[in-house]
Amino acid sequence: MLFQVKDFAGDTGAIAAILRALDANAKVTGDPAAGQIEVAAQLTSGQVITALQQAGYEAARVSEPRQIHVSGSSTCCGSCS
Incomplete structure (x- = not known):
């Protein structure tokens, strides 16, 4: 999950x-x-945002780009006709 964090100083x-x-396994x-x-974790985006806000960080989830569908590739869902 990708998040924008205001005043993130690295x-x-x-x-x-x-x-x-x-x-414990969050990366x-x-x-x-x-x-x-x-963030790669067994947490929801809401849990991540709440935890960061409680620690004083302003955070919001960033929409991640959708995969482009290419028929016949690994991203094919099989619902095309």
Whole structure:
């Protein structure tokens, strides 16, 4: 899940610690230039946002680009005629 975090100064470790309190296996990578973090965890986006807000971070989920459907490829759902 991708999140925009206001005033994110690149302290990915602090954010990871916050989320690991809820999911010990949470993985967080950050892009300070974009003010974004990528979270891989067994948490909902709402849980991530709430945890970050409680720690003083303003966060919002970023819509991730949809995969382009190409018939016959691994992204094919099989519903085309």
